Amino acid sequence: GAGVSQSPSNKVTEKGKDVELRCDPISGHTALYWYRQSLGQGLEFLIYFQGNSAPDKSGLPSDRFSAERTGGSVSTLTIQRTQQEDSAVYLCASSLGQQSTDTQYFGPGTRLTVL
Amino acid sequence: KQEVTQIPAALSVPEGENLVLNCSFTDSAIYNLQWFRQDPGKGLTSLLLIQSSQREQTSGRLNASLDKSSGRSTLYIAASQPGDSATYLCAVNYGGSQGNLIFGKGTKLSVKP
Numbered sequence: 166g167a168g169v170s171q172s173p174s175n176k177v178t179e180k181g182k183d184v185e186l187r188c189d190p191i192s193g194h195t196a197l198y199w200y201r202q203s204l205g206q207g208l209e210f211l212i213y214f215q216g217n218s219a220p221d222k223s224g225l226p227s228d229r230f231s232a233e234r235t236g237g238s239v240s241t242l243t244i245q246r247t248q249q250e251d252s253a254v255y256l257c258a259s260s261l262g263q264q265s266t267d268t269q270y271f272g273p274g275t276r277l278t279v280l
Numbered sequence: 281k282q283e284v285t286q287i288p289a290a291l292s293v294p295e296g297e298n299l300v301l302n303c304s305f306t307d308s309a310i311y312n313l314q315w316f317r318q319d320p321g322k323g324l325t326s327l328l329l330i331q332s333s334q335r336e337q338t339s340g341r342l343n344a345s346l347d348k349s350s351g352r353s354t355l356y357i358a359a360s361q362p363g364d365s366a367t368y369l370c371a372v373n374y375g376g377s378q379g380n381l382i383f384g385k386g387t388k389l390s391v392k393p
Binding site: 256 | 284312314316322323329369371373380381382383384385386
């Protein structure tokens with residue numbers, strides 16, 4: 166079946182603009198994660214959605230970052246008033262949600278460049 | 281602080297060699313550990329997942345081991361091929377209210393023909 170998809174694949178924006186990144190998880194997966202991969206850094210957890218529960222936002226770096234997940238499926242990560250340090254690859258992953266047995270399946274990522 | 285470390289940061293080997301990639305983690309109370317492969321400009325591909333109760337997992341030429349008590353995992357690649365060239369990432373899941381993975385910075389592998 167289809168894997169995790171993300172759009173756009175690349176996004177170039179000017180400092181101060183808002184951007185929206187989209188993730189379509191694998192159908193039937195209740196858990197959805199956003200990660201960020203900055204140049205020279207490891208992958209950094211941002212936010213976690215599990216079913217209809219309130220999301221775990223503990224990884225969001227600032228209040229300019231927010232995410233929502235509509236209908237338990239598609240998720241949107243929004244970055245307001247983008248800064249140059251927001252430039253990174255943003256990766257989305259989904260899993261069945263059973264935790265201990267889960268494999269997280271990753272999308273191809275969105276490469277964000279803030280000029 | 282829960283940290284995951286991978287050594288070496290980069291590795292170059294001739295085709296056909298067997299090789300070992302290392303991963304260490306500071307907190308041994310893990311739920312599971314996962315090895316991924318990342319090709320340039322691409323997302324992550326899951327290779328192997330080891331539950332906390334397991335000692336190893338095998339898939340084809342890949343074998344991953346887990347020693348929780350010492351906080352270590354290794355990824356063994358047998359008879360390496362140029363197509364194995366990629367960055368290999370180790371990630372630890374500590375479970376609990378979060379299901380997020382804590383990643384190492386990866387080992388960049390280059391297999392020369």
